[in-house]
Amino acid sequence: MKVTLVAAAAAVLAGGASASHHLHDHRQVHQGLFQKKAVNDTESCVPACTTIYSTLTGPAGLYFPPSTSTPPPPPPTTTVAPATSSAPVTVPTPIPQTCPTPGTYTFPATTIVVTETITECGATTTVIPSGTHTIGGVTTIVETATTVVCPYATTKTEGGVVTSVIETTTYVCPSAGTYTIGPITTTVTEVTTVVIPVVTTYCPGTYTAPAVVTVVEHATVVYCPFNPSETPAPALASALPTKPAAVAALAVPKPAAPVPKPAAPLGGKGDKWAMTYTAYTVTGDCKEKPEVESDVKAIAAAGFTSLRLYSTDCGTLDKVGPISQELGLKLILGIFIGNKQCDNGSPTVATQISAIKAWSQWGSVELVVVANEAIYNKYCSVAQLRDLILHVKQELGGVGYKGPFTTTDIVASYVENDVSSICSIIDVVACNAHAYFNANTKPEDAGDFVASQLAIVEKICGLPGYVMETGWPTAGNTNGVAVAGVAQQQTALASIKQKLGKSVVFFSLHDDKWKQPGNCGCEQHWGCGEVFGAISSS
Template sequence: MKAGFLAVAAAIASGVSAKGHKHGARHNHEAFHAERGVYATGVYSSGAPNATCGCTTIVSTIYGEATLYTPPAPAVTVPPTSTYAPATVPTPFVTTCPTPGTYTIPATTLTITEETTVCAPTSTKCTTGTNVAGGVTTVVETSTTVVCPYATTTVSGGVTTSTILTTTYVCPSAGTYTIAPITTVVSTETIWVYPTVTSYPVGTYTQPEVIETVTETDYVIFCPYTSSKPAAPVATYAPIAPPAPKYTPTTSSSGGLGNSGKKWAITYSPYTASGECKSAGSVMSDVQQIANSGYTTVRIYGSACSGLENVGAACQAYGLKMIIGVFIDETGLTGMAATDVSAILAWKQWSLVELIVIGNEAVFNNYCTGSELASFISSCKTQFSNAGYTGPCTTTEPLDILQANTAVICEVIDVVGCNIHPYFNGATPAASAGSFVAGQLALVDALCPGKTGINLETGWPSAGNCIGVSCPSPSNQAIALQSIAEAVGGKSCVLSFFDDLWKQPGDCGCETSFGIEAIVYEW
């Protein structure tokens, strides 16, 4: 299935709406210093009144050998100098548009030569009332004391400034703790932009030119940077010639993905029915429902709508793992995909991550070739590994696409991901969905010797058009999902917990209707 994404970027501020509010900017001002010298006049007062003063002139002549007098060199005062300048970092650029019109934000490129940690922005939609976000989430296995940096804000003279502080927190027992979260109270739904501690690795960061027509007053445009590391640039990818297949059988690197039960993973997209970003509170509530239903892993397709931060915090709160993604769309490997890579490297909550999926049906949709995808996966894996990730990476495509590209794909993935949809087969009735998926998964298992297959997207719609004998309906959906759960539920990621009403129905009339919320407790 093709997942759509809304890119949301953020700026460093707190409690800010994307419309209806002006953004205050705080600038650092250099101090100007001047040295003032005090010089002697050569005139001294005796302190006696002039009327009583008398003068006596004494003339003395002294004879002796002549000598040369060399006065000492005057003291030289060297003005203080600084040999250090703060690094410029590529935090998202914010522009406030006070009136309607067309605004052009020029392209900017920054290169940083040393890793820098700063307050960087993230955003979420707030619902009316009290909202909590940010902070540092940690998981401990026993009572322990944690010392960690955290991002917070201070307000002075009506100006909000983000800063990094350090705190000591005592975790009294094993569990998940969020340290120093930020709280805000709003009277209406608004966009809240808050700081997070973010490290920028060495590399070149680019913010492309943005031209936007604004129809509202006080409209805010956020422009994020994308990055490329010098050792592994992600800006361009030249197709590579497919090498001859050369496989060395190894122990499966799937790392125990999935389980032997009926439920493992399910997809989630943090969008409202109208396509807007859900608030952190709404995401938390949604993930709680997923946890209560028995699924143990949540798959997200990319970083849009603060998905890493909000879904990550919710998964930590309810003890779930994540399958995170780098989404490749029509912009190829330099657009949304590069943004997702940068977001993952900034977030890097590796303890939550069960698998990273680099591309979702990208070759199937002609967004790149198999060779280009393989090169991109290799580059991403290097960057994630350098940032501390030790888990598996893969991509996911329909079976026929994988079969046509094993020569280039098998060598760069750790587990073989495939999207297996019995409904789109057209020759599979709902009752046979499980056996169809199991048969396809067996073929996936055999594609790359030594690497296990995993079903990363499957399901059955509750509404839409029949494709051959595959017909959507609430009853057929329940039959199909029960069949899949019985056959390969522990090795399958279901699309999806909620209906994706933000999508277009598509030719099948079904794209919005894969949610299983109403039937999830039937197996």
């Protein structure tokens, strides 16, 4: 069992990132497709139902579970006293229960009544692969130069004893932008579950940890979470969202065995698998077939074995299909969603499905991706996306397609939503991960960051995972230590390629000159064909 206490407040998940998301909006006649914007879940540094400016200290070793020989009994029903009372204050922190041996354990229900707003050190967990990772901090967006006062959770070590604390810092933001306050760097030598202290605010209400019966196969620690029955859930002033408490027990996992791969796995045989491709000119019009064929030949010559297509517009299948077959390239087909109600403007979902069915060159199809960041963009609910995936599977399966299906989204969409219903119907799990939108990631660390994002979604779904989109811009605003530039792109892509090139789709062949620069100033500058030798310097 590998559990590590990390001295910081919140992990950053970008490009699949909570700290700074990127956004891909399909265009109305091209406008906005694959647009990336740095946005943030936490616009205020202060918890939702209280303001604190003092230092709060938690008990020593707050989040190391007790090492007892038998499971400790859950605490009795407790009522929190008002602030003026001398009675101790109890909050609905998830209860750690030690299961020392294999067997069946029963934990009775526990209720806590909170009568005042309480802020304390809470905790959340995440799984990271081996390597050095920047995690933690409270992230905020400011629109002008300003000074912010932020509480953040961290740890202190005195005499070998680890104590979780909440501290307040005054931070000067010199200009408009996204700032992560109080991050730290940690290094692990194997896949590790890290326990991260966070600022947790409990509003008044009744919280219940339901009765739990759990079966364990190994020695482990089970965390029984409280669910509010009369008030909203506790607010976390943290850049790392927690998974929804939809399960009865949150098991702190031991180092996981490698996720099993299918008998005929996807991905490249070397360090280059796929590249995204859209058949648009610099003005946003559709390219003619000769130009499309030239692009596809360049991608194949650079050593890639697959292309990812987002949609069927511009007659892409008829233009890309024949030359791809000639060159032996596989296609990753897409059903694009760009409107609410889980539909698309033009071409509609029905039109895209019909185009793929009419084409039906299944020997060239490696994977079908239903929707691109539809949950994050709120185009689809989880239930709507599940139904759409099942519909596409039925439609394409009915005309002969026997290959795998998936969807792709940013990592935060998997973490913040109960996606179990989607995980159960896809064949592989996929995410989009752009390290540039993580202000704490240098170009040389891009590979480690993208790998950490992939590990998170693999763990959530229990499926082999692939990155459907990753890259680095050659121009744009500086985002913390993430600097856009030609040399930086070369460094970042080399890092990603070395770390997991056979499992990622690089974005993209050419710069997209038809786009607006966007808030990051980077929208037009993601072309990476020159780095891979697919195109010459212009």
